Amino acid sequence: MAGIQFQSIRKIFGKTIAANDVSLEIKNGEFMVLLGPSGCGKTTLLRCLAGLERVDGGRVFIGDRDVTDLAPRDRKIAMVFQSYAVFPHLTVFDNIAFGLQMQNRPRDEIKRRVEESARMLELSDYLKRYPAQLSGGQRQRVAVARAIVMQAAVLLMDEPLSNLDALLRLQMRAELKRLHSDIKATTIYVTHDQVEALSLGDRIAVMQNGRIVQCDAPMNIYDYPANKFVGGFIGTPPMNFLPGVVRVNDGKPVAVVGESQIAPSAALASALSAKNGQPILLGIRPENLALAPSQQANTIRARVRVVEPLGSHKLLTMQVGSEISKVSVAPDQRVAPDEDVWLHFDPEKIRWMDAASGEAISSIV
Amino acid sequence: MKSSLSRRHIFNQIFLYSAAILLALWTLAPLYLIALAAFSTKEAVFQWPKLFLPTAFSTETMAFFVSSTGVLDSVWNSVVVALVTVAASLILGAPGGYALARFRFRGRDAIQLGFLVSKMFPTAILSVPLAVAFLQMDLYDTIWGVALMHTAMALPFVIIVTAGIFVGVPRDLEEAAQTLGCNRLQAFLRVVAPLTIPGLAAAAIFTFVLSWNEVFAATILTLRNRTLPAQVLSGLSGSPLYYRYAGGFFMILPAVVFIFAIRKYLLNMWGNIVR
Ligand SMILES: Nc1ncnc2c1ncn2[C@@H]1O[C@H](COP(=O)(O)OP(=O)(O)O)[C@@H](O)[C@H]1O
């Protein structure tokens, strides 16, 4: 029953602008991921919504309530902290019950709801324990249970998985996704892990230096990054960027890269024909490059430097002119280091970017 | 090679333990001698050569000291002064320590330095102005005046120590409580207080001992309503040696008992508030 609206949120710490006029609208029931490198302002934005940080400008709405000036407890949110912030002096049961006790709920209702949340997070056997007697993963579950038991319309999570080891993280990621489909609370999830973001988010808001640089569905972010930063931040390995120059021959634009020419998709042609002579970046993901047996349209000469068999695919490190590119090929592809090959670009998958600004060139002019 | 290494290890151990034993003797020997003298007959106190074993056990001097006029009254005064000091300095100092621990504000470092500097100021210089001021406020020769003075003397200590205690409670815990329906005060009472009570209790006991042992201010600010140390100092300075031992032992006792009870917290308290 509650969407969220950030309207030009500004937050300044001394000389750092942690949130620089951030505007973002989150739909009721949506799972929104805030993604960005450490220090880009994700936590700050979340804390402004929780009421733990006063904004220096802008308004925050939850549902149609302006909560900008409300205390955290009046905002009807629940939050999972990066450090878990489980109360060490209370048992698991009392930790989970804490919020309900603050609301003076009847004792049997508290018991029922705590037990239900504990069951959802597989904590039923640990209700009498103290946090010091739990593993890190169990403590993390207590933090989640303590938040969801509130049945708040808005659930906030700040890097909840970042302190878990890799295997547990993988498992909890799937559980959080299932949990969200069960409880359907509007969720904001902060992470610097792009895989988590792609896996969990209905939409991802990518942040950089206190701003949201792109907000879209995961696959759109992956396939159509708004700029070089987003393309380089998302994907393992990240997008390749090859520099070239636009040349228009008979009204048809191409990118000249070394001695080869790469043609744009039909949709982009008109936007590019105005850029004759301008430097350009061709952004392409490793899996959208392929080895070609011979020179053909949209191929570039490249030399194999390193071959890494990774089981599900082979990762090649290629020298293309003076640039290094990563290419992902099928595991049975025959290829050896120091071999000279032809690299084929899938024109539909190339993200053309302005070399100076790093912004993607849109097909809509 | 191996044997020389282990020999060195043994030497180190011997050195360490000798040093520890020396240090312990340095403090324990006087305590023992005072206790011995306090529970010996009058004659044994002057006996030479001394016997370091309780051969002439007697509670006579001790009993006389305790029953002499003014002593029990002064014990009562000391207890009241110490309790008032503990209550007042915690009520005033703990919020200050909390502020130092939680908030970064202009002048924070200057305040911390100021506490140390105020500790270095010799109280003796203040004695006359203090006595005059207390006379004007009708606080002279009252235990409330002494408690006020002790509170002022204990506050820097209490603020610094409680700041160290509060820093030990992660801010996230308080914020989590706030998102779960607490206001700031409730978050403090339900989360910070339970986690800091052992430390605060240790600080309280330490403050109690500070006040119990304080003699200078207590002497200059009172005439008849004296605390125990002031009473002992003025009453026993002209008395025979064996009464002084009895008085000395009587004063040391609570401090030793308290310090023994809270010894495991002392390390915590003298920890850091670096942030
Ligand atoms: N309480 C604070 N005081 C001073 N600077 C802060 C504070 N909180 C955050 N910052 C600064 O604001 C920026 C954004 O921080 P944060 O929101 O924690 O980033 P993220 O969660 O994306 O890693 C950082 O440069 C950080 O140093």
Ligand SMILES: [Mg+2]
């Ligand atoms: Mg963060």
